[in-house]
Amino acid sequence: xxxxxxxxxxxxxxxxxxxxxxxxxxxxxxxxxxxxxxxxxxxxxxxxxxxxxxxxxxxxxxxxxxxxxxxxxxxxxxxxxxxxxxxxxxxxxxxxxxxxxxxxxxxxxxxxxxxxxxxxxxxxxxxxxxxxxxxxxxxxxxxxxxxxxxxxxxxxxxxxxxxxxxxxxxxxxxxxxxxxxxxxxxxxxxxxxxxxxxxxxxxxxxxxxxxxxxxxxxxxxxxxxxxxxxxxxxxxxxxxxxxxxxxxxxxxxxxxxxxxxxxxxxxxxxxxxxxxxxxxxxxxxxxxxxxxxxxxxxxxxxxxxxxxxxxxxxxxxxxxxxxxxxxxxxxxxxxxxxxxxxxxxxxxxxxxxxxxxxxxxxxxxxxxxxxxxxxxxxxxxxxxxxxxxxxxxxxxxxx
Amino acid sequence: xxxxxxxxxxxxxxxxxxxxxxxxxxxxxxxxxxxxxxxxxxxxxxxxxxxxxxxxxxxxxxxxxxxxxxxxxxxxxxxxxxxxxxxxxxxxxxxxxxxxxxxxxxxxxxxxxxxxxxxxxxxxxxxxxxxxxxxxxxxxxxxxxxxxxxxxxxxxxxxxxxxxxxxxxxxxxxxxxxxxxxxxxxxxxxxxxxxxxxxxxxxxxxxxxxxxxxxxxxxxxxxxxxxxxxxxxxxxxxxxxxxxxxxxxxxxxxxxxxxxxxxxxxxxx
Numbered sequence: 001x002x003x004x005x006x007x008x009x010x011x012x013x014x015x016x017x018x019x020x021x022x023x024x025x026x027x028x029x030x031x032x033x034x035x036x037x038x039x040x041x042x043x044x045x046x047x048x049x050x051x052x053x054x055x056x057x058x059x060x061x062x063x064x065x066x067x068x069x070x071x072x073x074x075x076x077x078x079x080x081x082x083x084x085x086x087x088x089x090x091x092x093x094x095x096x097x098x099x100x101x102x103x104x105x106x107x108x109x110x111x112x113x114x115x116x117x118x119x120x121x122x123x124x125x126x127x128x129x130x131x132x133x134x135x136x137x138x139x140x141x142x143x144x145x146x147x148x149x150x151x152x153x154x155x156x157x158x159x160x161x162x163x164x165x166x167x168x169x170x171x172x173x174x175x176x177x178x179x180x181x182x183x184x185x186x187x188x189x190x191x192x193x194x195x196x197x198x199x200x201x202x203x204x205x206x207x208x209x210x211x212x213x214x215x216x217x218x219x220x221x222x223x224x225x226x227x228x229x230x231x232x233x234x235x236x237x238x239x240x241x242x243x244x245x246x247x248x249x250x251x252x253x254x255x256x257x258x259x260x261x262x263x264x265x266x267x268x269x270x271x272x273x274x275x276x277x278x279x280x281x282x283x284x285x286x287x288x289x290x291x292x293x294x295x296x297x298x299x300x301x302x303x304x305x306x307x308x309x310x311x312x313x314x315x316x317x318x319x320x321x322x323x324x325x326x327x328x329x330x331x332x333x334x335x336x337x338x339x340x341x342x343x344x345x346x347x348x349x350x351x352x353x354x355x356x357x358x359x360x361x362x363x364x365x366x367x368x369x370x371x372x373x374x375x376x377x378x379x380x381x382x383x384x385x386x387x388x389x390x391x392x393x394x395x396x397x398x399x
Numbered sequence: 400x401x402x403x404x405x406x407x408x409x410x411x412x413x414x415x416x417x418x419x420x421x422x423x424x425x426x427x428x429x430x431x432x433x434x435x436x437x438x439x440x441x442x443x444x445x446x447x448x449x450x451x452x453x454x455x456x457x458x459x460x461x462x463x464x465x466x467x468x469x470x471x472x473x474x475x476x477x478x479x480x481x482x483x484x485x486x487x488x489x490x491x492x493x494x495x496x497x498x499x500x501x502x503x504x505x506x507x508x509x510x511x512x513x514x515x516x517x518x519x520x521x522x523x524x525x526x527x528x529x530x531x532x533x534x535x536x537x538x539x540x541x542x543x544x545x546x547x548x549x550x551x552x553x554x555x556x557x558x559x560x561x562x563x564x565x566x567x568x569x570x571x572x573x574x575x576x577x578x579x580x581x582x583x584x585x586x587x588x589x590x591x592x593x594x595x596x597x598x599x600x601x602x603x604x605x606x607x608x609x610x611x612x613x614x615x616x617x618x619x620x621x622x623x624x625x626x627x628x629x630x631x632x633x634x635x636x637x638x639x640x641x642x643x644x645x646x647x648x649x650x651x652x653x654x655x656x657x658x659x660x661x662x663x664x665x666x667x668x
Contacts, residue, residue: 080573082576102573103578108577111570112570113568132578
């Protein structure tokens, strides 16, 4: 794996360009950007991007993550210059991009379907961008060949795109964009068309290359796992808005809204009424009167408000109810709820148990790592169980 | 099998009969089969004529030259204009676009005779204006025929090129601009090469339609343009000779080759 040595001239040029820009610590800044598309005849305009502000740091791997139609691709296209802004401002390397056409912006794009020129060979595709600059033929050829080598495709230079596999086309698209030494590389679901195994391999390679070249990547994806494994920071988008920006860990461990918690990984939601709130701890009364504790770092709700408690399946443990008594005494900071095991699914690395809680019938998913011990506790459907989790693993969310 | 085949025979019978009689060894063009000959083809190229019609190979070749002049110029002009129309319709948004889109089919569906008469009216109006305003005297001729042919050929070219453009991934042009190409270079390096098969197909279609046209040429030429179709018509007015069968067969052959070429270009590579 890996791309081998990065050609020195490319690294040199990237460093030089970054030094020239100097001023702003951000490579890309979006200030209150809105994009509306004209509606169909007689209908209101459609707001694809709704007042979003982002600051993408130099050399950062930044992911725009969200379901289809959330505005992430439109955002990327505005940075590239393919779409005009309805309002707001975009700065690249500190320079306002208003009225700057795509061919004058220091960014390059890897398109979702690669958009390789079908009438040109792989090499001609990579040369295209250099022919648009005042680069000598000799230098252009050397740089193009280096770029193809960097993406490990030196032998495919003379082949037309349709003679290349999906993965190879992806690499040509990458080489074609990187050979321009962009300040920022924009990637629109670049791995979407690849099969799972190739996608995993390319995730690793892309991340490794980004780290090595130090180019800022803005990476659009709807795949939360891809964003979590590759990005330095993630902006989760929905309905044209940015819901949360943070590191993968922050997004996963401290989701602020129900949507984010639900979209990133699996989450259990319990609804209830906020009864008490002290420091970052809250007490919530569930529908059946059970009190559960949870974290509420920000005052999102007042006592009496309906709230949602979220807890990740892997933070929950499953315990058998022994004999006729209730579960043995536990640490007061642990939530213990009785229920009945509905079913268990074996998914290789994990066991996934679905538990229906006592009187409310609310569903709780428990993920237990498959440690492979023969002596491990076995559960069967219909069995009375308790589910437990530490209070500080559960969070109160905004709806 | 039998019924559709019967329909096909009806479709092809007149043409097959014409082709057969162009090889029939009988002076009477529509008589019964008397045996195979290529004599009529030899006649049309050596100026030998029957007594029924006045015919000279030179006149015919002059008519062929006029046809070529008209068809080539009409093809070139309508290829350029039709391509521009197609690009405007597919890549740009403007008020009245859907109307213009629909109007594109107008020259395809209106009767030839109506198109011919409309051109006649149009040119006499223009020529009257020129004479009364500028004192210029102008007459119909090859130029007006070419304008008339371009008027209907633009639609055919535009329809063929538009189909190709609509199938072209708009990301390709975006990629070119992303890589530093301005609009002009994007067009010549990416759009045009990818459209070229469509433009060639449309141009071949335009050339064929122009070569085969009689009605529009008849009206727009005002008697001053003698293309091959006008020439053949002039001869048929006297009588149908086997030589006319031979000329018509050749015209069918040329048209078929051109149309097959056009289809080949419309297919993806």
